[in-house]
Amino acid sequence: MAGQKQTTITDVAKHAGVSLATVSRVMNGNATVDPTLAERVRTSATELGYSANPLARSLVLGKTQTISVVVPDLSNPTFQGMLRGLSRAAVADGYHVLVADSDEHEDQERLLALESRRRSDGLVLCAPRMSDAALAEVLAEVAPVVLVNRAGDAPSVAADYRTPLREVIDHLYGLGHRRIAYLAGAKRSASNAQRLAALDDARATLDGCEIYEIPAGVDFAAGADSLDAVLDSGATGVLAFNDLSAMGLLSAATERGLTVPGDLSIAGFDDIPFARYTSPGLTTAAVPTAELGALAWHALRALLQGESPEAMHTVVPQVILRGTTAAPTR
Amino acid sequence: MAGQKQTTITDVAKHAGVSLATVSRVMNGNATVDPTLAERVRTSATELGYSANPLARSLVLGKTQTISVVVPDLSNPTFQGMLRGLSRAAVADGYHVLVADSDEHEDQERLLALESRRRSDGLVLCAPRMSDAALAEVLAEVAPVVLVNRAGDAPSVAADYRTPLREVIDHLYGLGHRRIAYLAGAKRSASNAQRLAALDDARATLDGCEIYEIPAGVDFAAGADSLDAVLDSGATGVLAFNDLSAMGLLSAATERGLTVPGDLSIAGFDDIPFARYTSPGLTTAAVPTAELGALAWHALRALLQGESPEAMHTVVPQVILRGTTAAPTR
DNA sequence: CTGAAAGCGCTAACAA
DNA sequence: TTGTTAGCGCTTTCAG
Numbered sequence: 001m002a003g004q005k006q007t008t009i010t011d012v013a014k015h016a017g018v019s020l021a022t023v024s025r026v027m028n029g030n031a032t033v034d035p036t037l038a039e040r041v042r043t044s045a046t047e048l049g050y051s052a053n054p055l056a057r058s059l060v061l062g063k064t065q066t067i068s069v070v071v072p073d074l075s076n077p078t079f080q081g082m083l084r085g086l087s088r089a090a091v092a093d094g095y096h097v098l099v100a101d102s103d104e105h106e107d108q109e110r111l112l113a114l115e116s117r118r119r120s121d122g123l124v125l126c127a128p129r130m131s132d133a134a135l136a137e138v139l140a141e142v143a144p145v146v147l148v149n150r151a152g153d154a155p156s157v158a159a160d161y162r163t164p165l166r167e168v169i170d171h172l173y174g175l176g177h178r179r180i181a182y183l184a185g186a187k188r189s190a191s192n193a194q195r196l197a198a199l200d201d202a203r204a205t206l207d208g209c210e211i212y213e214i215p216a217g218v219d220f221a222a223g224a225d226s227l228d229a230v231l232d233s234g235a236t237g238v239l240a241f242n243d244l245s246a247m248g249l250l251s252a253a254t255e256r257g258l259t260v261p262g263d264l265s266i267a268g269f270d271d272i273p274f275a276r277y278t279s280p281g282l283t284t285a286a287v288p289t290a291e292l293g294a295l296a297w298h299a300l301r302a303l304l305q306g307e308s309p310e311a312m313h314t315v316v317p318q319v320i321l322r323g324t325t326a327a328p329t330r
Numbered sequence: 331m332a333g334q335k336q337t338t339i340t341d342v343a344k345h346a347g348v349s350l351a352t353v354s355r356v357m358n359g360n361a362t363v364d365p366t367l368a369e370r371v372r373t374s375a376t377e378l379g380y381s382a383n384p385l386a387r388s389l390v391l392g393k394t395q396t397i398s399v400v401v402p403d404l405s406n407p408t409f410q411g412m413l414r415g416l417s418r419a420a421v422a423d424g425y426h427v428l429v430a431d432s433d434e435h436e437d438q439e440r441l442l443a444l445e446s447r448r449r450s451d452g453l454v455l456c457a458p459r460m461s462d463a464a465l466a467e468v469l470a471e472v473a474p475v476v477l478v479n480r481a482g483d484a485p486s487v488a489a490d491y492r493t494p495l496r497e498v499i500d501h502l503y504g505l506g507h508r509r510i511a512y513l514a515g516a517k518r519s520a521s522n523a524q525r526l527a528a529l530d531d532a533r534a535t536l537d538g539c540e541i542y543e544i545p546a547g548v549d550f551a552a553g554a555d556s557l558d559a560v561l562d563s564g565a566t567g568v569l570a571f572n573d574l575s576a577m578g579l580l581s582a583a584t585e586r587g588l589t590v591p592g593d594l595s596i597a598g599f600d601d602i603p604f605a606r607y608t609s610p611g612l613t614t615a616a617v618p619t620a621e622l623g624a625l626a627w628h629a630l631r632a633l634l635q636g637e638s639p640e641a642m643h644t645v646v647p648q649v650i651l652r653g654t655t656a657a658p659t660r
Numbered sequence: 661c662t663g664a665a666a667g668c669g670c671t672a673a674c675a676a
Numbered sequence: 677t678t679g680t681t682a683g684c685g686c687t688t689t690c691a692g
């Protein structure tokens with residue numbers, strides 16, 4: 001059944017009684033070809049169901065119309081959204097996308113990047129976990145390349161975690177909160193550094209506002225387990241590292257008989273799909289991951305066209321005010 | 331900076347003072363080459379940082395070491411899991427994966443499949459939305475191909491939605507429930523047909539068990555809105571189309587002052603990440619999506635090796651008993 | 661306007 | 677064992 005090999009340009013040429021060159025020309029809408037001939041070629045082509053072998057074209061043209069993207073973990077919603085935005089944007093421009101999941105293995109990252117890159121015209125490196133030194137080295141080998149959520153010697157697009165967190169703090173402060181707790185999550189992540197910066201920022205500019213840092217974690221249990229620490233701190237408002245820990249805290253607080261937001265205001269981060277369904281709905285900030293992906297493609301496309309995209313394009317997550325934040329009652 | 335063109339096999343040959351063929355041989359560990367020469371070639375290769383151009387190899391070998399996968403929607407968790415499983419399994423076997431998102435456009439599906447396929451050695455068509463006729467046509471053009479969650483004239487892997495639903499029904503029945511409601515979701519989906527079959531099955535075999543079908547929907551609101559209908563039906567246990575609608579119902583019931591599972595047992599479907607965190611935790615069934623992806627790759631790999639994989643490999647979602655189901659109290 | 665021919669970088673006969 | 681050569685399928689000078 002799979003015996004019939006694809007028809008080649010030679011078949012079409014033969015069928016139309018012209019040379020390969022002519023077929024190539026009409027297929028590429030290239031030079032001026034006699035309309036009659038062109039028509040004849042086109043007829044033959046459709047009759048034979050011909051379409052050029054992309055591999056052969058790639059080889060001679062030196063371009064594959066494909067880009068590759070390597071992500072640390074395809075099960076992470078952030079990267080999923082990124083991939084979706086990237087894929088759709090690239091497809092819209094006639095590009096294909098090769099995807100590689102490094103499964104959080106630093107060493108795999110380099111290899112995947114190199115290998116994928118050779119099969120494509122450019123690379124999107126998404127939040128690479130490798131060291132700065134390793135990154136610099138890889139970056140030099142794989143250009144054109146664009147970085148997502150990481151700085152380096154290449155154009156990059158990144159989400160700004162600092163601004164939205166600061167906005168949430170201002171929101172709480174405006175409501176009257178003066179004692180705010182931050183449930184810290186992944187210590188070493190780049191986004192955490194940005195959040196800490198927002199905290200310092202707020203401490204420096206907000207009169208009479210105290211902000212505590214409470215080590216917690218990134219999941220539901222971490223949030224739930226930190227309830228006592230939160231209450232001990234006397235905080236009336238809390239910024240959770242992400243929605244999951246926020247929900248854990250919310251759940252624990254509710255079970256303890258506290259009312260949210262009456263006794264405690266809670267804000268999450270990420271806007272996971274379920275965030276709108278907690279009771280009350282969770283105040284949070286949504287990272288526009290798909291947009292991040294689309295922007296990454298646009299930067300890479302610019303590079304491919306010999307243009308110079310912005311060195312770093314940043315997108316600001318949107319704060320979504322729902323029911324878990326309100327004026328403090330104590 | 332990106333000016334230096336890749337070193338070719340010719341460079342290596344020149345550097346090592348041998349012919350192209352020899353370099354090719356040692357690079358492929360092929361024929362017996364004099365160890366001394368081989369070593370010399372290897373040295374030159376690493377010194378020059380040479381690695382064969384995959385495009386050129388693909389062209390001459392007629393194989394790309396790449397497979398492609400087209401999915402209807404990269405934002406759907408089912409397909410995300412599938413892609414992850416597929417990607418990791420394929421990478422483990424040294425294959426690359428080209429991904430295309432049809433964005434639920436039936437017409438795009440065909441084109442994406444064809445185009446991706448030509449850049450790769452095989453295709454995984456994931457839950458294609460196109461008609462049976464269109465599918466049959468495409469299938470013939472893109473072999474080797476494997477289908478995911480859809481039947482057709484090609485090997486396929488699919489999740490079995492019937493068995494787990496039946497298991498949940500048996501679970502409820504065993505608990506003493508005799509009036510069970512099914513909150514119907516997407517009417518036309520293949521998985522819905524399987525669920526209805528499970529319902530019929532149960533009706534035919536379970537003594538004195540009545541199963542009602544209540545039109546609802548696929549989201550949280552649909553579940554919440556169906557509370558009255560559920561109560562009117564007198565059902566003591568309900569099977570929701572998915573976790574979201576189950577959570578909606580759970581939420582509405584709780585707000586109405588009912589206790590779950592005391593007054594009402596509720597089961598969802600999908601095991602979304604938040605399902606374990608509702609109170610009580612949601613009884614549901616988890617589709618092993620990553621496994622589905624890995625199996626799809628295994629089937630395709632078999633095809634690529636000229637073997638014949640099972641016509642249809644089915645995986646059974648696992649029922650996860652949590653707190654929302656218990657013996658009825660009325 | 662069209663065809664012949666030279667490659668793109670590599671592999672695989674086929675000779676030597 | 678090694679080198680020479682003919683392609684893989686296509687695009688693109690370069691003549692005509």
